Amino acid sequence: MKLNKFTVAILGMLSAGSALAAGPLLTSDDTNPKPYVWDTSKGSIPVYVDGGAAFTYDYDGSVFLSIDRAREITQFAFDQWNNVETSTFRADIAGTIQDKTGIADVTGANAAEIYTKQNGYGFWVLYDTDGSILEDFFGVPKSAVLGIAFPEIADENNVIIEATAVLNGWNVYVNDTEGNQVAGVFTHEFGHAINLSHSQTNGQLGYISNTFEPLYPGVAGCGVEPIHAYNWPDWYAPTNPADPEIIETMFPFISHNGAGGTAQSTVNVLDDKVSISNLYPTDAYKTGFGAIEGKLRLKDGQTEYSGVNIIARNLSDPLMDAVSAQSGYLTQGKVGPDGYFKINGLTPGQSYVLYTEEIQVGGYPTRQMPIVSVAEYWNENEGSDPVTDNQCDFTPIVAEAGKTKQADLTFNGYDDGINFRPIVNAFLTDLAKNGRSSMGTIMGYGFTWNETKGFEMLPDYVTAETGRMNRNGSKILVNADQDRNGVSAPAIWSDSKGVMPLGDFTGNSCGGGTQHGTEAASAWDIDDAGNTVVGLAYKDVDGNGMCYEYDKGELVPFIWTPKAGMHELDTQDVDWNINSWVRAHAISGNGEVALGSLDGWEAVAWVNEGKMINLYQKAGATEANAASYDGKTIALATEAGNVLLWDHSKPDSNAFTDIGGLKWCEDVPFVLWGQNACDEMGAEWVHSIFGEFAGLIPFDMSDNGDVIIGRAGDFWAGFVGAIYIKELGWMTLDNFFAKQGVMEALNSSMNNPLSISASGSKMVGGIAGAMISYHVDMTEVYVCENGNSIKTGFPNGLINKVKSGAQFGRCEHLN
Numbered sequence: 089m090k091l092n093k094f095t096v097a098i099l100g101m102l103s104a105g106s107a108l109a110a111g112p113l114l115t116s117d118d119t120n121p122k123p124y125v126w127d128t129s130k131g132s133i134p135v136y137v138d139g140g141a142a143f144t145y146d147y148d149g150s151v152f153l154s155i156d157r158a159r160e161i162t163q164f165a166f167d168q169w170n171n172v173e174t175s176t177f178r179a180d181i182a183g184t185i186q187d188k189t190g191i192a193d194v195t196g197a198n199a200a201e202i203y204t205k206q207n208g209y210g211f212w213v214l215y216d217t218d219g220s221i222l223e224d225f226f227g228v229p230k231s232a233v234l235g236i237a238f239p240e241i242a243d244e245n246n247v248i249i250e251a252t253a254v255l256n257g258w259n260v261y262v263n264d265t266e267g268n269q270v271a272g273v274f275t276h277e278f279g280h281a282i283n284l285s286h287s288q289t290n291g292q293l294g295y296i297s298n299t300f301e302p303l304y305p306g307v308a309g310c311g312v313e314p315i316h317a318y319n320w321p322d323w324y325a326p327t328n329p330a331d332p333e334i335i336e337t338m339f340p341f342i343s344h345n346g347a348g349g350t351a352q353s354t355v356n357v358l359d360d361k362v363s364i365s366n367l368y369p370t371d372a373y374k375t376g377f378g379a380i381e382g383k384l385r386l387k388d389g390q391t392e393y394s395g396v397n398i399i400a401r402n403l404s405d406p407l408m409d410a411v412s413a414q415s416g417y418l419t420q421g422k423v424g425p426d427g428y429f430k431i432n433g434l435t436p437g438q439s440y441v442l443y444t445e446e447i448q449v450g451g452y453p454t455r456q457m458p459i460v461s462v463a464e465y466w467n468e469n470e471g472s473d474p475v476t477d478n479q480c481d482f483t484p485i486v487a488e489a490g491k492t493k494q495a496d497l498t499f500n501g502y503d504d505g506i507n508f509r510p511i512v513n514a515f516l517t518d519l520a521k522n523g524r525s526s527m528g529t530i531m532g533y534g535f536t537w538n539e540t541k542g543f544e545m546l547p548d549y550v551t552a553e554t555g556r557m558n559r560n561g562s563k564i565l566v567n568a569d570q571d572r573n574g575v576s577a578p579a580i581w582s583d584s585k586g587v588m589p590l591g592d593f594t595g596n597s598c599g600g601g602t603q604h605g606t607e608a609a610s611a612w613d614i615d616d617a618g619n620t621v622v623g624l625a626y627k628d629v630d631g632n633g634m635c636y637e638y639d640k641g642e643l644v645p646f647i648w649t650p651k652a653g654m655h656e657l658d659t660q661d662v663d664w665n666i667n668s669w670v671r672a673h674a675i676s677g678n679g680e681v682a683l684g685s686l687d688g689w690e691a692v693a694w695v696n697e698g699k700m701i702n703l704y705q706k707a708g709a710t711e712a713n714a715a716s717y718d719g720k721t722i723a724l725a726t727e728a729g730n731v732l733l734w735d736h737s738k739p740d741s742n743a744f745t746d747i748g749g750l751k752w753c754e755d756v757p758f759v760l761w762g763q764n765a766c767d768e769m770g771a772e773w774v775h776s777i778f779g780e781f782a783g784l785i786p787f788d789m790s791d792n793g794d795v796i797i798g799r800a801g802d803f804w805a806g807f808v809g810a811i812y813i814k815e816l817g818w819m820t821l822d823n824f825f826a827k828q829g830v831m832e833a834l835n836s837s838m839n840n841p842l843s844i845s846a847s848g849s850k851m852v853g854g855i856a857g858a859m860i861s862y863h864v865d866m867t868e869v870y871v872c873e874n875g876n877s878i879k880t881g882f883p884n885g886l887i888n889k890v891k892s893g894a895q896f897g898r899c900e901h902l903n
Contacts, residue, residue, distance in 0.1 A: 340450025
């Protein structure tokens, strides 16, 4: 059978440059997936090598690395796998591709003759001298991909009979005169052709760890010293550089411009030896070593969880005697949730610690998943209770020859209190005010989501990047291109009525460009009843066929109601000679107060479709997004970084109330280039240069304004999520979750909360720039009262308890 080469190629691709639990790369597609393997009982598997004038040319056109040297490296690399004593695998060069096919030099022009045909039993090694195979056949840049290898053909018994590897000869460093560094690419790619997946045991330490974001050979914060990348400079802080020899060959990244590449050319780390021995075990391997197996489960103790790295490290030799495996690595997501893992090849008599770790980077057949708790060691009291199962407590597991020890792992987390739920690989952008349903986008397509129905996709002719839901989620604001003419306009979508167009100002003929095509107008917000919509519209002021000219007032705010249809909001005071656009992007629940922006840095508003109010001129407000139901409490971001509440019913300065914000150094560290300037220079210096407040932007609020969510920080120092609670003021979301003991959130860095329910008890958001979202149910929270953790409602119960003297948070987590 022919395997899907392009799917596999992505997994078997090795990246170049200084970027970032081996199991099988490929398994069968049935209810009991099994790995594809070579039949090693037939003796050495033949390897057929490419020809050509050179593997790599120098800048002057002379030969830099010869074909003969490439063939020497090829045999060297296969010998690394051949020499693993606990494996039966062996492969040796048996001839050339020219001998077998007549093709003297495989290039991008003739690669299809190799990849689209069955060439015969063995490994086929292509030397891509100019990178044309990668670019012209696979469509990947030769500057970024060093090689692609995978088993290509297998028989009906899952036995591999043909595999192909292409090696990038164009991408060789000038200092690699003997090819010893690029040899690491050879050994790695041949590992894929053998059917080995990527692994992460030490590579993350040797390549990624730094003094800004250190990584550890164990659980961070549990007394383990960090190890930094072998070439990380000590300019900013003292380093503990890794020996590059600890880097496993099958780590999904290689720096082939130095010692890292050379180190990965040899199979000297136990993790790699175990990987090949798992697929091709000798009898001695089966009986002479110890193993640990178990299942990883969520905090409920029942639901299995795939995609998390599990590592076993020898306490006496934690770097060289260490093995990893992803949970679910055998089934690769093909049979549903699977938390099973097994770590083989452990040295008898040695004591190992077992712990969870997130995959840092790279492609894996089992999709890598975040740890929805804290990383932790296994111990004999393993459970989900964060109080009794401390993440740093471990019980050593002594390996015994021929025996498998059991060690199940369960994420820590409380059964009650805040429910923090990840919604992976999607962006949740809005939560209906009743808190029962959400909407968002996934891979550019709109969807709805709730806890009972899960995901439901919207029609493919609608887009929802700026869409919103009415109070009960029955009406969804979208942009729709119903006639498929490439120009979309605002619409309301519902299950019962489908798409209801709202119109535009150009007759659906022109507009502004987006990633989904042209928009004659874009919908931004809808009121609770679903009867008032605001957004941005385009119009052709001078009739020249263009409707997006900035100096003519062609980008204007609109409001739509069933009776009046779509019409402009007031912009009479806008000087179109110096201003480019005005947008309406939010509206109060009762539909009376619209909020917007002038040129992206001046907050504006309209009350009952009246004259535009410039809140920047009145109070220095730069953004206005969050409104109470009645529109009389509007949270404003300001130039100074603090937050003002605006009540349009009050006159002049009485209309504005300062509720503060998050402060640099006091609430948010100012970390620049890995250094906390608050520690290095002091808070006074930070405040004098960057201001006192950490630029807080409110995004949404509860109906009565008692709870407000937003984001603080900047692109230089990073972002943090923020929450305001009446009587408590502002705090970071990290602090909020930590004091509530929400273990699932401690590793999440939810820095982009976007939408909150009417009561303030439910929230959705995610991580800025990452395709992951969270649904947070805060209906029940804890306070510490008289030394006891007491559960109460949120927000009203909490506010009343705090008024009575209770402290926010569980007593066990206040410090």
